[in-house]
Amino acid sequence: MRSLIRSGRSTDPSGPHVWHSLRGWELLLAVATLVPAAFIVPGDLPVTEKILSAGLMSAILPVYFLFGRSAILAGDRRRGAVYLAVLVVLFTPAAFIEPSATFALFGLCPQCFMVFPAKPAVGVVIALNAGPAIRFLVENQGDTFNFLSVSTIVVFFSAVFGIWMERIMRQSEDRAVLIAELEAQRAEVSRLSAERGALAERERLAGEIHDTLAQGFTSIIMLIQAAEAQSDPARHLSLAVQTARENLAEARALIAALSPAPLDGSTLDEALVRLADRLREETGIATAFSLHGESRPLPPPTEVVLIRAAQEALANVRKHAAAGRVEVSASYGPETVALEIRDDGRGFDPAAAEGYGLRGMRTRVEQVGGTLTLTSSPAGGTTLEAVLPSEQPEQGA
Numbered sequence: 001m002r003s004l005i006r007s008g009r010s011t012d013p014s015g016p017h018v019w020h021s022l023r024g025w026e027l028l029l030a031v032a033t034l035v036p037a038a039f040i041v042p043g044d045l046p047v048t049e050k051i052l053s054a055g056l057m058s059a060i061l062p063v064y065f066l067f068g069r070s071a072i073l074a075g076d077r078r079r080g081a082v083y084l085a086v087l088v089v090l091f092t093p094a095a096f097i098e099p100s101a102t103f104a105l106f107g108l109c110p111q112c113f114m115v116f117p118a119k120p121a122v123g124v125v126i127a128l129n130a131g132p133a134i135r136f137l138v139e140n141q142g143d144t145f146n147f148l149s150v151s152t153i154v155v156f157f158s159a160v161f162g163i164w165m166e167r168i169m170r171q172s173e174d175r176a177v178l179i180a181e182l183e184a185q186r187a188e189v190s191r192l193s194a195e196r197g198a199l200a201e202r203e204r205l206a207g208e209i210h211d212t213l214a215q216g217f218t219s220i221i222m223l224i225q226a227a228e229a230q231s232d233p234a235r236h237l238s239l240a241v242q243t244a245r246e247n248l249a250e251a252r253a254l255i256a257a258l259s260p261a262p263l264d265g266s267t268l269d270e271a272l273v274r275l276a277d278r279l280r281e282e283t284g285i286a287t288a289f290s291l292h293g294e295s296r297p298l299p300p301p302t303e304v305v306l307i308r309a310a311q312e313a314l315a316n317v318r319k320h321a322a323a324g325r326v327e328v329s330a331s332y333g334p335e336t337v338a339l340e341i342r343d344d345g346r347g348f349d350p351a352a353a354e355g356y357g358l359r360g361m362r363t364r365v366e367q368v369g370g371t372l373t374l375t376s377s378p379a380g381g382t383t384l385e386a387v388l389p390s391e392q393p394e395q396g397a
Contacts, residue, residue, distance in 0.1 A: 022069070022072070025107075025110055025111075026069075028106065028107045028110065029060070029061065029107035029108070029110075029111065030061055030107070031107065032103060032104045032106045032108065033060045033061060033104045033108075034057070036057055036094075036098070036100050036101045036103045037053075037054040037057040037058050039100050040054045040057070040098050040100065041054050043098065045098060049097050049098070052093070052097060053093075053098045053101060056090045056091070056093055056094040056101075057090070057094050057101055057104060059090055060104070060108075063090065064083075064111075067082075067083050067086070068080070068083040068087075068111065068115075071115065072115060077115065080114075080115030080116065081115070083111075083115065084111065084112060084116075084124050087108055087111065087128070088124070088127050088128055091104060091108060091128060091131065092128075092130070092131035093131075095131040095132045095135060096131055096134075096135050099135065102132045105129065105132075109125050112124040112128070117166070118166050203363075218318075218319065219240075219282060219318070220240045220244055220247070222282070222318070224237070224240050239278075239281055239282055267295065267297070268295075268298060268303045268307070269289075269291055269295050272289060272306075272307075272310055272328055272330060273289045275307075275311065275328070276289050276314070276326065276328045279317065279326060282318070283318055285318075285323055285324065285325065285326055286324060286325045286326070287325070287326045287327075287328065288326075288328070289327075289328045289329070289330075290327065290328075290329040291329070291330055291332075292329060292330070292331040292332065293331055293332030293333060294332055295332055298337060298390055299390075302337065302368055302388050302390065305364045305365055305367075305368050305388060306330075306337070306339045306386065306388065308361065308364055309339055309361050309364065309365065309384070309386045310328065310339060312358075312360070313341040314326070314341065315357070316382075317341075317343050317345065320348070321343050321345025321346060321381075321382065322346050323346075323381070324344055324345075325343065325344050326341065326342070326343045327341070327342045327343075328341050329341075329342075332390070335389060335390055336387055336388065336390055337388055337389075337390045338385060338386065338388075340383065340384070340385045340386075341383070341384045342381065342383045342384075343381055343382050346378065346379055347376040347378050347379060347380045347381050347382050348376050349376070349377075349378070350374045350375070350376050361386075365386050365388065368389070369388065370386060370387055370388035370389065371386070371387050372384070373385045373387075
């Protein structure tokens with residue numbers, strides 16, 4: 001309870017905790033001390049005793065605000081002990097003079113538990129109750145049983161209530177700390193989730209740029225270089241212009257988050273045929289497209305992944321394979337669709353050539369639940385096969 005009051009604020013983001021406020025206890029202390037003083041003044045006591053008793057009771061509040069409150073907030077036990085000693089000194093004579101002053105115990109006993117832990121606080125509560133108890137014993141000589149009964153009940157009630165209250169305060173503080181930790185962890189999870197989403201988006205955009213714009217610019221450079229080496233560069237320049245226009249369409253589609261440009265207004269099979277034809281026109285490599293199974297519309301993510309895989313594979317053929325023939329095939333099964341691109345080029349060691357393009361292609365395929373298989377050997381050609389589910393799983397399934 002002391003640590004809660006000492007903090008003066010709540011770790012609960014929703015606002016101050018009820019136990020962290022001194023206002024309620026201060027109001028209780030004010031009522032418990034001023035009400036008896038108000039009853040003492042019009043009483044039947046002699047004027048001197050009235051003034052002394054009422055003055056002692058009224059002095060408790062100034063002592064609290066000038067000395068006790070700061071000691072409680074600072075958690076200073078030494079100053080708090082002095083403060084409680086002053087309360088005992090002020091309260092005991094007033095209780096001896098006027099029994100109604102014992103009403104102040106309702107406000108004074110909680111002060112003990114604000115300064116000390118439960119066990120020392122119970123000792124101060126006993127000291128506060130000693131004055132009224134002794135007065136009762138003096139006024140009722142021989143009535144030891146009632147004296148002990150009343151004193152025991154008062155002390156026992158104060159101790160039990162104080163210990164219970166301290167435990168409730170401690171549990172409240174633990175819960176407040178736990179809530180603060182949970183809120184901090186929730187904020188950290190949100191931050192990490194946002195960072196991960198941003199990283200995933202950057203990776204996606206990097207893959208899109210690599211698979212479209214970078215490959216397109218590579219094709220343009222190769223076509224212009226080929227045009228420079230020819231006496232009649234018109235054909236290569238025309239293909240370069242066409243590639244540049246398609247690259248521009250890809251850039252606009254990327255910005256607008258649309259489907260890949262090769263798919264706009266056409267089926268997947270038609271887009272694959274166009275990619276194969278473009279490779280033949282640009283490089284002179286013989287290309288062929290074959291269809292197996294019954295062609296059908298696929299989910300957009302699946303079509304995008306297959307188009308990107310075909311673009312990357314054909315770009316690698318153009319740049320590295322030195323192939324004479326490339327075969328592109330699409331196979332539609334009951335639950336899957338497969339893309340296979342085979343060339344008769346010089347091949348390579350797949351374990352030693354896992355560049356960004358292949359890594360990006362594999363990541364794309366795996367993100368939609370597919371598998372990517374790359375088979376190649378020096379002088380043995382290369383075969384790339386991507387197998388994807390033909391239906392995307394429902395969200396949350």
